[in-house]
Amino acid sequence: AQxxxxxxxxxxxxxxxxxxxxxxxxxxxxxxxxxxxxxxxQHLQLLLKYFSGDPLVKGIKGFEAxxxxxxxxxxxxxxxxxxxxxxxxxxxxxxxxxxxxxxxxTGTRLQVTL
Amino acid sequence: xxxxxQSPSNKVTEKGKDVELRCDPISGHTALYWYRQSLGQxxxxxxxxxxxxAPDKSGLPSDRFSAERTGGSVSTLTIQRTQQEDSAVYLxxxxxxxxxxxxxxxxPGTRLTVT
Numbered sequence: 001a002q003x004x005x006x007x008x009x010x011x012x013x014x015x016x017x018x019x020x021x022x023x024x025x026x027x028x029x030x031x032x033x034x035x036x037x038x039x040x041x042q043h044l045q046l047l048l049k050y051f052s053g054d055p056l057v058k059g060i061k062g063f064e065a066x067x068x069x070x071x072x073x074x075x076x077x078x079x080x081x082x083x084x085x086x087x088x089x090x091x092x093x094x095x096x097x098x099x100x101x102x103x104x105x106t107g108t109r110l111q112v113t114l
Numbered sequence: 115x116x117x118x119x120q121s122p123s124n125k126v127t128e129k130g131k132d133v134e135l136r137c138d139p140i141s142g143h144t145a146l147y148w149y150r151q152s153l154g155q156x157x158x159x160x161x162x163x164x165x166x167x168a169p170d171k172s173g174l175p176s177d178r179f180s181a182e183r184t185g186g187s188v189s190t191l192t193i194q195r196t197q198q199e200d201s202a203v204y205l206x207x208x209x210x211x212x213x214x215x216x217x218x219x220x221x222p223g224t225r226l227t228v229t
Binding site: 049092 | 125145148151153156157158159162164170173207209217219220221222223
């Protein structure tokens with residue numbers, strides 16, 4: 001079975017601060033990894049994804065994530081957050097052989113203050 | 115183009131009643147998924163349809179839950195004899211293929227409240 005752990009449940013940052021949200025997964029085989037974002041009142045949107053190749057992936061709005069296979073991690077980063085980044089962030093894993101279903105972490109609520 | 119749509123957006127029902135939730139996937143997408151988002155449980159996979167293959171029902175929490183997909187497009191999730199613990203946001207997603215690692219596009223969800 002696959003599982004995802006997000007260590008930070010609620011993060012509060014000031015604008016321009018740097019962001020790193022932790023994500024660790026558990027799965028014995030090859031994985032595809034995703035970060036989704038849910039802005040207030042909106043539906044889930046894909047932020048970025050890792051399939052293969054360069055373990056440092058860049059997504060929309062200046063976000064990036066690094067896949068570290070040895071650590072089973074896929075942490076999300078942004079050098080300088082904006083107030084508009086206030087949202088809930090979900091890490092998800094799709095293991096090969098799991099019928100393409102996503103297993104999500106419990107989410108991290110990010111609040112950016114002015 | 116149009117995204118995934120779901121209806122109704124909100125549904126309030128009495129305990130014991132049956133409810134039907136509808137999902138219209140993105141045109142041409144062969145794979146369709148249902149997830150549930152609830153407080154304390156996060157986002158949970160419920161069921162997955164891929165083309166004409168038998169659906170993967172491994173995430174359905176009980177036999178009160180069922181889903182069908184007609185004509186390879188629209189899907190209906192049915193919850194019979196609703197219970198208060200069924201209160202959640204039910205999300206539908208579709209993707210262009212069920213194999214490999216293609217992006218799943220999510221709909222706005224149906225918020226179900228069981229009173």
